[in-house]
Amino acid sequence: AQTVTQSQPEMSVQEAETVTLSCTYDTSESDYYLFWYKQPPSRQMILVIRQEAYKQQNATENRFSVNFQKAAKSFSLKISDSQLGDAAMYFCAYRWSSGDKLTFGTGTRLAVRP
Amino acid sequence: DSGVTQTPKHLITATGQRVTLRCSPRSGDLSVYWYQQSLDQGLQFLIQYYNGEERAKGNILERFSAQQFPDLHSELNLSSLELGDSALYFCASSVGSGGIPYEQYFGPGTRLTVT
Numbered sequence: 001a002q003t004v005t006q007s008q009p010e011m012s013v014q015e016a017e018t019v020t021l022s023c024t025y026d027t028s029e030s031d032y033y034l035f036w037y038k039q040p041p042s043r044q045m046i047l048v049i050r051q052e053a054y055k056q057q058n059a060t061e062n063r064f065s066v067n068f069q070k071a072a073k074s075f076s077l078k079i080s081d082s083q084l085g086d087a088a089m090y091f092c093a094y095r096w097s098s099g100d101k102l103t104f105g106t107g108t109r110l111a112v113r114p
Numbered sequence: 115d116s117g118v119t120q121t122p123k124h125l126i127t128a129t130g131q132r133v134t135l136r137c138s139p140r141s142g143d144l145s146v147y148w149y150q151q152s153l154d155q156g157l158q159f160l161i162q163y164y165n166g167e168e169r170a171k172g173n174i175l176e177r178f179s180a181q182q183f184p185d186l187h188s189e190l191n192l193s194s195l196e197l198g199d200s201a202l203y204f205c206a207s208s209v210g211s212g213g214i215p216y217e218q219y220f221g222p223g224t225r226l227t228v229t
Contacts, residue, residue, distance in 0.1 A: 043223050
């Protein structure tokens with residue numbers, strides 16, 4: 001069974017600084033997708049970024065980028081120029097390419113200090 | 115706004131009761147997923163429907179059932195409710211199923227409180 005581990009329950013960053021959230025996963029599959037979702041206090045789940053395992057290039061979306069290390073089964077999220085609106089729970093998620101269900105980590109609560 | 119709608123937003127009910135949660139997917143999406151978010155279990159996949167047919171099942175209790183109707187909206191039925199069923203229930207939808215890098219878009223959730 002696939003598992004996703006987020007070892008940092010809470011993180012804190014100064015506004016305008018950079019922070020990296022960690023995620024590791026375990027799978028025997030070679031083709032899969034990895035995601036970061038943001039859950040602000042409103043509880044809405046918002047997709048931040050997606051990475052296809054077959055792509056060597058790390059995904060980027062504006063201030064958000066990932067460091068995908070397939071051999072190490074590591075998928076970290078870097079947030080640059082942190083803003084107050086980035087404060088939220090961040091969930092790492094895995095999906096096998098031929099399947100549909102998302103397997104989530106336990107989340108990292110990010111606080112942004114003004 | 116993801117385009118996925120869920121009703122009701124909040125639901126308070128007593129143990130032993132039955133409730134129905136409703137989800138309307140984004141226009142054009144054929145797949146609907148149900149997830150449960152609770153303090154002790156985290157975010158868990160419950161069940162998926164694709165174009166009216168059950169496609170995948172996760173950690174869904176036998177007291178829970180779901181269906182997807184011809185107009186593609188879905189309902190999650192929770193019966194014989196227990197205190198531990200209190201959670202945020204999310205519906206998500208996607209255009210496809212398996213094999214392609216589609217996105218799952220989440221609704222705002224239904225907060226269920228069992229007293």
